[in-house]
Amino acid sequence: MNKKYLQEDLLRMSGVNPKKCMRCGKCSATCPAYDEMEYHPHQFVSMVDEGDIEPLLSSESLYRCLSCFACIERCPRGVEPAKLVEAVRLVAIRKQGENHMTANDVPALWEEDLPQQAIVSAFRKYSK
Amino acid sequence: MKVSYFPGCTLKTKATDLNEYTFKTAEALGVTLEEIENWQCCGGVFTMAKDEVATKLSSVRALKEAFAKEQPLMTVCSACHNVIKQTNHAMQTDKEFAAKVNRYMADTPYEGEAQVYHYLELLRDVVGFDAVKEKVSDVLKGKKIAAYYGCLLLRPGKVMQMDDPENPTIMEDFIRAIGATPVVYAKRNECCGGYIAMESPSLAKKNSQGVVENAKAQGAEMIITACPLCKYNLIKNGADIPVVYFTELLAIALGIKEDTHE
Numbered sequence: 001m002n003k004k005y006l007q008e009d010l011l012r013m014s015g016v017n018p019k020k021c022m023r024c025g026k027c028s029a030t031c032p033a034y035d036e037m038e039y040h041p042h043q044f045v046s047m048v049d050e051g052d053i054e055p056l057l058s059s060e061s062l063y064r065c066l067s068c069f070a071c072i073e074r075c076p077r078g079v080e081p082a083k084l085v086e087a088v089r090l091v092a093i094r095k096q097g098e099n100h101m102t103a104n105d106v107p108a109l110w111e112e113d114l115p116q117q118a119i120v121s122a123f124r125k126y127s128k
Numbered sequence: 129m130k131v132s133y134f135p136g137c138t139l140k141t142k143a144t145d146l147n148e149y150t151f152k153t154a155e156a157l158g159v160t161l162e163e164i165e166n167w168q169c170c171g172g173v174f175t176m177a178k179d180e181v182a183t184k185l186s187s188v189r190a191l192k193e194a195f196a197k198e199q200p201l202m203t204v205c206s207a208c209h210n211v212i213k214q215t216n217h218a219m220q221t222d223k224e225f226a227a228k229v230n231r232y233m234a235d236t237p238y239e240g241e242a243q244v245y246h247y248l249e250l251l252r253d254v255v256g257f258d259a260v261k262e263k264v265s266d267v268l269k270g271k272k273i274a275a276y277y278g279c280l281l282l283r284p285g286k287v288m289q290m291d292d293p294e295n296p297t298i299m300e301d302f303i304r305a306i307g308a309t310p311v312v313y314a315k316r317n318e319c320c321g322g323y324i325a326m327e328s329p330s331l332a333k334k335n336s337q338g339v340v341e342n343a344k345a346q347g348a349e350m351i352i353t354a355c356p357l358c359k360y361n362l363i364k365n366g367a368d369i370p371v372v373y374f375t376e377l378l379a380i381a382l383g384i385k386e387d388t389h390e
Contacts (some may be wrong), residue, residue, distance in 0.1 A: 010371065013177045032319045032335050036328060063327065067173045068279035068319035069280050073293050083176045090177055101327075109326040115356040117138040121172030121323040124183060 006091070007051050014087035018049035020077045021034040025080045027071035037061040041071045041081035048084055054107060063100050093128050101126035131250065132194035132201045133161035136208040137169040143205070143356040149375035150204045150247055152384050154174040157255050157263065161202065162191045170211040172323070177375040181228045187215035188229055188238060193265035195242040200254075204247040204375065206355035210280040210288070213244045217287045246281065246352065248298050248374070249290055259304035264381035268308040273377070275299030275310060277340060278358045293317065299352065302374060308383035313346040316341045320361040344369060350389065352377055 011017070021042070028040035039047065039061045047056055056062070065085045072080045093099055101122055111118075131154075139147035154161050168186035175183045191212065194201035203209040220240030230237040234335045245253070251260060268288055277296055285293030296317065300310035319330030320339060343351055351367065352374040353359050355377045370389050379385035 005360045011239050013179050015178055026153070033324070035334075036331050037384070048195075063329075066279070066319050066322050066324055068322065069283035070279065070319065073283045073285055086176045090180070090222060111364075113142065114139045114325070114361060115360050117136075117205070117355075117357045118323045118325055118360070120137060120169055121207065121357070122194050124173050124175065125172045125323070 003051055003053070006053055007048060008055070010084065010087045010091065012050055013090065014083040016045070016080055016084045016087075018045045018079065021045045021049070021079045022077055024076065027079070030070045030074050032068060032070065033064040033066050035123070036064045041085065044084050045079055045081050048088070053088065054117065056088045057092050061085075062092055065125075067090070067121075071097055089125070090128075092128065099127040100118065110112075129158065129254070130160045130162055130199055131245070132168070132190075132197060132199040133213060134167055134190050134201060134208055135163060135165050135173075136203065136204045136205040138356040139205055141330070143359075143373070146204060146298070146356065146373045146375055147257040149379040149385065151375065153378045153382055155251075155376055156245070156382050156384060157251075157260065159250065159255065160199070162199070163351045164193050164201075165310070172207050174211045174214040177224065178225055181225070181232075181266050182216045182371045184218070184229065187212045187233055188219065188233070191216055191219070191240075191242040191244070192233065192238045195238065200243040200245050200250075202245045202247060202250055204354060206246075206278060206280040206353075207357065209244075209246045214284075215289050216240045216244050227236075246290060246354070248281075248302060251302060251305075252298055257301055260302075260378075262312050263309075264306050265383055266307050267383075267387055268306055268377065268381055271308040272311050272347050272349045273303045273308045274313055274343035274346065274351045275303060275316055276343070276358060276362070276371075277317040278353065278355050279322070281354060282317055299374065302378075303352070306378055308377070311343065311346045311348040313342045313348070315342040320358045322357055322361070325357075325361055325364070333365045336361040336367075340365075340367045355356060
């Protein structure tokens with residue numbers, strides 16, 4: 001995909017303006033999945049801004065975001081990084097055959113007491 | 129009063145007790161819940177992208193039905209509450225998105241008119257915590273209870289409008305209303321790990337244990353939640369104090385259920 005178009009598409013889908021970021025790092029500091037991420041929330045903001053999007057598209061970090069809205073709530077500039085993480089994730093999983101999780105994966109991950117809520121949430125975030 | 133009710137997938141399966149005591153306690157407090165006909169799963173998490181339409185239709189259909197009946201829409205699961213409230217907000221504020229959604233709606237367009245309540249909000253704003261206080265016994269007197277908000281009840285604060293997202297009081301006020309003593313602790317609004325429990329149980333474990341340890345360090349004897357997934361993660365990762373739905377405690381305080389906790 002054309003790089004410029006991809007960047008514009010991500011900004012339009014997410015509604016995020018990365019130029020508002022003052023690089024304080026509070027989003028990553030408050031991220032409960034920080035330790036398991038290759039690229040952290042503040043890096044999603046700066047890398048999309050710089051057009052350096054390909055590494056994000058293939059990173060497992062996309063599937064570590066918990067959708068907890070902590071970075072959205074706590075960003076002092078209202079940048080809302082999780083919306084950008086989600087937009088990149090959608091570009092990745094909307095490609096045919098690129099679902100991060102399929103129904104076939106569930107039995108191995110399933111556990112007796114696991115609430116349905118966990119499975120439907122994972123599907124919504126990992127699959128199209 | 130009559131209120132439209134969206135139970136959600138988990139309340140019909142793994143969390144039937146949450147559903148049961150929501151109905152029974154509401155009835156005891158003068159609120160009749162009318163389940164949305166043919167409701168569909170909310171999807172568990174709100175898709176934030178503006179161009180995601182299909183994933184929000186089930187919420188809009190439920191909202192539309194409640195509005196048509198001139199009733200507010202109530203949820204009790206934190207996830208359903210988050211998805212439905214955020215969807216309603218998007219319908220109110222994003223005209224382009226609302227126009228796309230309304231192409232899927234057969235009759236009159238919907239523009240976010242329905243009022244959405246979490247059960248806790250209904251207790252605070254409609255029933256009133258003072259009215260709850262008058263109806264409960266003193267069976268929970270002296271019990272030190274930690275409220276676990278997690279992530280989905282309060283955030284994003286400007287959309288959910290439930291309480292101060294960083295210094296909430298609604299669950300602590302609820303605990304006082306049912307005659308117990310609230311325990312305030314730092315991690316009460318931090319994420320348990322949610323659905324990551326499937327792919328990275330170690331991350332869910334770290335987050336969940338942090339919450340329980342923090343609550344216990346502040347003297348909690350019990351943790352209450354509104355979320356089936358929070359409850360699962362906390363218990364699964366070794367909570368050694370009871371983790372219960374707030375509705376179960378309300379039922380105990382109202383004399384609808386026997387107190388089986390120590």
